[in-house]
Amino acid sequence: MSLEGAVGRRPTIDRAELERLVEAGMSVRELAAHFGVSESGVLQAKRAAGLAKPQLDHGRALPWTLSRTHAQSGPATNLRNLSAAAQGRPVAPERLNTALRWARRLVEQGLDVAYDPVEGFSEVPAAPTGSHVAEVLDRAVKAVEAG
Template identity: 65%
Template sequence: MGRKAHIDREELRRLVAAGRSNAELAEHFGVTESGVLQAKRNAGLAKPMLDHSKAIPWKLNRVHNQTGPATNLRNLSAIAQGGDVPQTKINTALRWAQRLVDGDLDIAYGQDEGFYEVPAAGDSHIRSVLDEALERLSQRRDVPAKGVEGAEGDEG
């Protein structure tokens, strides 16, 4: 078994700040890209992973991963967690969710049928996901907190 490669944290910080890619860093330090990612996490240089399990509590069938509802739910989740989401995707996700809430609808999921709309009852899943995203947006200074009105973008 080979000796564990050493990645100097200060050199790693310097190279990351210089814009080196993970592939370039891996080659430079003689490790895998996975090793670079681990070193970046340990050095506090990696963005924290977002957890979308609250917004998407279902185990999705692979064919449904990239559908409009899944994408919009992930974007709303990322917004709520302070992730960097492009404004057009913010607008699209907000408009989609607000349409459901305004129509007194909720989102449901089935392994075979995928995502589908159902009448909202009690604790609306989509309302709670939307409310968390809007709450985070209201705390940001660079985005109008008004929410959905006048939002531009394509619905998903």
């Protein structure tokens, strides 16, 4: 008895073909259907082949564990946008300008942000040793000016 296509054998994704199809603009969903794998399998293959954009790490800009209710708040969004700019990722000009204006206002007024999981973000006097917002702003401005 012959088994056509070995049972339990994992489908393979040809790297050269994957690269060609990614360059042609094929979506992850389309790639998954083409190769007969899950979308997760395509994403893993793209990472292994160096075809995936590196993921951003906002841990320096948002060092807190945010509750769901605060994750999309103005301060969180502004800090994420500044972080993305600092990491060289393009940010829509209106979003970047909003984040820059917000951060510059706080720094000019000697303020910083604090985070509480229940209360959310608040503006507080900046510590004499420096401001978290000032550091995030500085990294973003340097990256934007360099880029």
